[in-house]
Structure formats: C-alpha cells, structure tokens
Amino acid sequence: MVTSFPQLRGEAANHPLARVLRTVSADSCPGRLNFHCHTTCSDGSLHPRELARQAAAIGLEHFAVTDHHSMAACPQVQAALNELASEGVTVPTLWSGVEISCLLEGCLVHVLALGFNPDHPALAIYLRGEAVVGPALRSEAVVAAIRAAGGLALLAHPARYRLSHQRLLTAAAAQGFDGAEAWYDYAMQGCWAPTPLVCEAIAGALAERGLLQSCGTDTHGLELRGR
Known part of the structure; x- marks a missing residue:
C-alpha cells in the first residue's frame, strides 16, 4: 500500500515522512530520494508502471508521484512495485503525492502535498484533474x-515564480507550510543536478525557519533521472 499518514497529530515533526525529509541534502536526488515526478496521468511522458520500474532500477529508497491534481497513477505505480x-x-x-496549484501572495504557485490520506474528503476538490477556482485556490x-x-x-x-523565493518562503512560513523543495534543477539539464547558489x-532559508527540505526531479520526460 502507499505509505501515508491518515491524521496529522501535533506538529509536522511527528509525521513519518518528516523523518525522511530531515535527511535530504544536495546529493539525495536523483539516486536516493525523489518527491516530485509526473506520469501520463497528468503532463508527464512516463507510464506509471514504467516510472515504477525506473524508480526501482535507480535504487530509490523513497519517492512520490506528484501528478497535477490527480492520484490516478498511484495504484498503478504501487501495483508495479508489488510485482x-x-x-x-x-x-x-x-x-502519496500530488501537485496542487494555488495563490500565494497573489502569485500562482504549486504546492506538493505529500504523505496524506488520498481518500480524505478535504482533498477531493483538488484531485479532479484541474486547478480549482474561487476561495479554494487560496494557499491557506x-x-x-x-x-x-x-x-x-x-x-x-x-x-x-514571478515573485522572489525570499518573499514566497516568508509568506509560506507564515501560512503554515511545512517546507519547500530546496534542491531542484532550474537549468533543466539532461541529467538532473541541483542548481548552485539558488x-x-x-x-539555508528553510533551515533558518526550521522548515523541511524536499528534493525532486520534476520529471516530465522519459527518464526519471532528468526533467
């Protein structure tokens, strides 16, 4: 079964995935951890079963499929892993994972939801294959x-995004986000590598705020090691 946490008790620090995210570093992805990738169930090119095969072949220890507003790939990926x-x-x-669009500081951003109960009614509106409109689009x-x-x-x-990461991280921290994707390939190279300096x-900003760090390839192509 997909590993999730049916009810968050206390602070985010008690979430089982938080223990994994505390180990994230610049060299965690793409060989050990990957919490951002896509399949043909949204805008990716990898079939869910092929993504599962590549995840195992790479030797990943933990990962999440984060299709946009969809959990359709998850049971297929898990079935392939079981086989x-x-x-x-x-x-x-x-x-469990999904990428959700929302407005933060008036800027359209993406939120990675990880380690949740996919059947919880609170998330149903965000799992319909497209971004929501109205008050539900607000990051809060x-x-x-x-x-x-x-x-x-x-x-x-x-x-x-069009706003600086400094401003967005400050706003995210104030609104109760648990963290952010620290390690990302903004240069979109053929073989994933985190972008220096940024x-x-x-x-560093996340560490100062005591927030969790994540990493992911944001794969949309045919190779899980690249974007």
Missing part, C-alpha cells in the same frame, strides 16, 4: 486541506 518485489527486486517506499485553503488529510504541504520549486540559498 517487482514479488520477483525479489528491492523496491522503494511510495508515498490548500494547506488546510492537506493538513486535514494528514499530509505535509511543501512549496514546489520556489525560484520559478538551491543553497533556499535550503
């Missing part, structure tokens, strides 16, 4: 829904 495990292949732990509403479903809310690729700055 590989039955053949004696070491497979990674799959955490999105974070509240993720929390209600027992998940963690992390700001995706903070340096890809990633270090984001990681």
Whole structure:
C-alpha cells in the first residue's frame, strides 16, 4: 500500500515522512530520494508502471508521484512495485503525492502535498484533474486541506515564480507550510543536478525557519533521472 499518514497529530515533526525529509541534502536526488515526478496521468511522458520500474532500477529508497491534481497513477505505480518485489527486486517506499496549484501572495504557485490520506474528503476538490477556482485556490485553503488529510504541504520549486523565493518562503512560513523543495534543477539539464547558489540559498532559508527540505526531479520526460 502507499505509505501515508491518515491524521496529522501535533506538529509536522511527528509525521513519518518528516523523518525522511530531515535527511535530504544536495546529493539525495536523483539516486536516493525523489518527491516530485509526473506520469501520463497528468503532463508527464512516463507510464506509471514504467516510472515504477525506473524508480526501482535507480535504487530509490523513497519517492512520490506528484501528478497535477490527480492520484490516478498511484495504484498503478504501487501495483508495479508489488510485482517487482514479488520477483525479489528491492523496491522503494511510495508515498502519496500530488501537485496542487494555488495563490500565494497573489502569485500562482504549486504546492506538493505529500504523505496524506488520498481518500480524505478535504482533498477531493483538488484531485479532479484541474486547478480549482474561487476561495479554494487560496494557499491557506490548500494547506488546510492537506493538513486535514494528514499530509505535509511543501512549496514546489520556489525560484520559478514571478515573485522572489525570499518573499514566497516568508509568506509560506507564515501560512503554515511545512517546507519547500530546496534542491531542484532550474537549468533543466539532461541529467538532473541541483542548481548552485539558488538551491543553497533556499535550503539555508528553510533551515533558518526550521522548515523541511524536499528534493525532486520534476520529471516530465522519459527518464526519471532528468526533467
């Protein structure tokens, strides 16, 4: 089964995925951890089963599929992992994940929801295949829904928006985000690697605020090691 946490109790620090995210560093992705990738169930090119095969072949320990507003790939990925495990292949732990659009400081951003209960009604409106409109698009509403479903809310690729990552991280911290994607390939290279300086700055800002750091390839192509 997909690893999730049905009800967040106390602070985010008690979430089981938080223990994994505390180990994130510049060299965690793409070989050990990957909490941002896409399949054909949204705007990716990898079939869910192929993504699962590549995740196992790379040797990932933990990962999440974060299609936009969709959990359709998750059962297919888990089924493929189960088949590989039955053949004696070491497979990674799959955490529930989805990428949700929202407004933060009036800027359209993406939030990675991780480790939540996919069946919780609070998230249903965000799992219909497209971004919502109205009050539910506000970041406060999105974070509240993720929390209600027992998940963690992390700001995706903070340096890809029209507002500075400094401003967005300050706002995210004030609104109860649990962290952000610190390590990201803004240069979009063929083989994923974190972008110097900007990633270090984001990681430092998160550490100062006591927030969690994530990492991910944001794969949309055919190779899980690249974007």
